[in-house]
Structure formats: C-alpha cells, structure tokens
Amino acid sequence: KNEVEQSPQNLTAQEGEFITINCSYSVGISALHWLQQHPGGGIVSLFMLSSGKKKHGRLIATINIQEKHSSLHITASHPRDSAVYICAVSLGNTPLVFGKGTRLSVIA
Amino acid sequence: NAGVMQNPRHLVRRRGQEARLRCSPMKGHSHVYWYRQLPEEGLKFMVYLQKENIIDESGMPKERFSAEFPKEGPSILRIQQVVRGDSAAYFCASSPLGYGTDTQYFGPGTRLTVL
Numbered sequence: 001k002n003e004v005e006q007s008p009q010n011l012t013a014q015e016g017e018f019i020t021i022n023c024s025y026s027v028g029i030s031a032l033h034w035l036q037q038h039p040g041g042g043i044v045s046l047f048m049l050s051s052g053k054k055k056h057g058r059l060i061a062t063i064n065i066q067e068k069h070s071s072l073h074i075t076a077s078h079p080r081d082s083a084v085y086i087c088a089v090s091l092g093n094t095p096l097v098f099g100k101g102t103r104l105s106v107i108a
Numbered sequence: 109n110a111g112v113m114q115n116p117r118h119l120v121r122r123r124g125q126e127a128r129l130r131c132s133p134m135k136g137h138s139h140v141y142w143y144r145q146l147p148e149e150g151l152k153f154m155v156y157l158q159k160e161n162i163i164d165e166s167g168m169p170k171e172r173f174s175a176e177f178p179k180e181g182p183s184i185l186r187i188q189q190v191v192r193g194d195s196a197a198y199f200c201a202s203s204p205l206g207y208g209t210d211t212q213y214f215g216p217g218t219r220l221t222v223l
Contacts, residue, residue, distance in 0.1 A: 033211075041197060043214035086151065093207055095141070095153035095164060 002027040006087050006099035013106050019074040021102045023087030026068065030092035034061050034072050037084040037101065046072070046085075077106045110135065112202050112215035113182075120221045127187040127194070129218045133202030140183045141212060142175060145197040156207070157183060163206070190222045 003026040013019050023032070034046040047054050047061040049070075054061050058077075063070040074081055087099040113132040121127050133140050142154040153167040157177035168175065172190075177183040187194055197219050201212040 035214075041219070042216050043199060043201075045211050045213065048211050088151075090207065095156060095167060095207075096151075096212070097153075098151040100150040 002029070002089055002091070002097045004087055004089055004097050004099040006085075006102050008102060009100070010103045011105070013077050013104070015078060015106055015108050017077050017106075019077050019081075019104065019106075021072045021085050021087075021104070023070045023072070023099055024068060025087075025089045025097075027091070028065075028068070029089040031090050032063055032070050033088040033090075033096065034070075035086040035088060037086060039083070043086075074104075079106045079108050082106050112200060112213050114198075114200050114215035114218050116218060117216060118219045118221070120223060121190045122223050123191055124189050127190050127220055127222075129185040129187075129198050129200075129220070130182040131185070131200030131202075131215055132182040133200075134213050137202035137204050137213070139203045139206050139210075140177050141201045141203075142183070142185050143199045143201065145199065145217075147196070151199065154185070158206070187220075190220075192222050195220055195222045 005024045007022045031050045033048050036044045049063050058075045060073040082105050084101040084103050086101045088096040090096050115130050138159050140157045143151045145151050155168050155175045156164040172188045174186045197217045199217045200215045203210040203212045
C-alpha cells in the first residue's frame with residue numbers, strides 16, 4: 001500500500017515569495033499528479049509526471065524517482081494562488097492515492 | 109467542450125433517505141472515477157467505471173453504496189439509507205484512457221449533507 005505524505009500541512013507566504021510544497025511516497029509509482037483545490041472546492045489537475053520536471057507558467061513540478069519525492073514550486077506567488085495543493089500517486093493499474101494536501105495562503 | 113458536470117451541487121437528505129449523485133464525463137471520455145472527501149480529510153478513491161462496467165470498486169463501502177455508468181446517460185452514485193457519516197463532498201473525474209497514468213479531469217463535486 002502506498003503512503004503519500006505532504007509537507008508542510010499549512011503554509012502562509014507573502015505575495016511574491018517563492019513557495020515549495022513537498023510530497024513523499026513509499027512505493028515505486030508510474031505517475032505522480034499535482035492537483036489544486038480552490039476554496040470553493042473545485043479540483044484542477046496541474047501536472048502529471050513520471051520523471052524529471054515540468055513547467056507551466058509560474059508553476060514547476062519536479063520528481064526524483066530514486067528518492068520517491070516530488071516538489072511543487074510556485075514562483076512570484078500571488079493571493080490567487082491560495083488553495084489546497086494535493087499530491088496523488090498511481091502504480092498504473094491502481095487507483096490514485098492522495099496526500100492530505102497542503103493549505104497555502106498568500107497574503108498581499 | 110464542456111467539462112465534467114456533476115449534479116446536484118448540493119444535496120440535503122435526512123437519515124434513512126436515498127441520495128443519487130450524477131456525473132457526466134467530458135465528451136470523448138469513457139472512464140469515470142468517483143472519490144469522496146470527508147471533512148478535513150483527503151480524497152479517497154471509491155470506484156472506477158467504464159461504460160456499462162465496474163472496473164474497480166475496491167474503495168466502495170460494502171453496504172448501501174452502488175455505482176453505475178450506463179450505455180446512455182450519466183454515471184450515478186447511489187447511497188441508500190444515508191447516515192450522518194455519509195456527509196461529505198463527492199467528486200467525479202473522467203479520463204480518455206484508463207487509470208492513474210492518464211490525467212483525470214474533475215467535476216465541481218456534490219456536497220452531501222445528511223441531517
């Protein structure tokens with residue numbers, strides 16, 4: 001059974017700060033997903049990656065397969081980035097297993 | 109191209125009633141997943157369906173819960189004889205290909221409150 005741990009649980013940042021959210025998992029995976037859940041509850045898929053690094057706008061996701069670790073970075077953070085960020089992993093033919101999420105608040 | 113649609117967005121039921129939650133996947137997607145998010149907890153997988161078939165129901169409670177995805181129409185998650193512990197947000201997601209190696213697109217969720 002794969003355990004997914006995220007850190008920190010809660011994070012408060014000033015606008016403009018560089019933010020890092022971490023995700024560790026216990027068993028080898030085929031893919032890792034980063035999701036964003038806004039205060040209203042809607043969930044958006046940000047990235048799906050199995051190796052290396054992906055970038056979309058101010059968001060960067062990296063994964064280290066050997067260390068079973070992924071990071072989500074937000075550059076030049078903005079209040080609209082305030083949300084819960086969720087890491088999820090899959091073995092390929094198994095359901096997604098989710099972390100508990102990191103609650104980010106960006107203050108102007 | 110409309111996204112994943114769920115209805116109702118909010119549902120209030122009294123203990124013992126039935127709850128029916130609907131999910132229409134994105135156009136062209138034949139894979140549907142249901143997840144439950146209890147208050148202050150993470151998302152948990154419930155069931156994975158393809159048209160007319162249940163592929164994986166390992167996350168479904170053994171009693172009172174059922175799901176279907178008929179040939180025509182939306183996927184339905186049905187909860188019979190609801191109890192207070194069923195109060196949660198239920199999210200549906202869809203993908204064009206199966207399982208966790210494909211990006212899943214989430215609906216807005218149905219918030220179920222059991223009085």
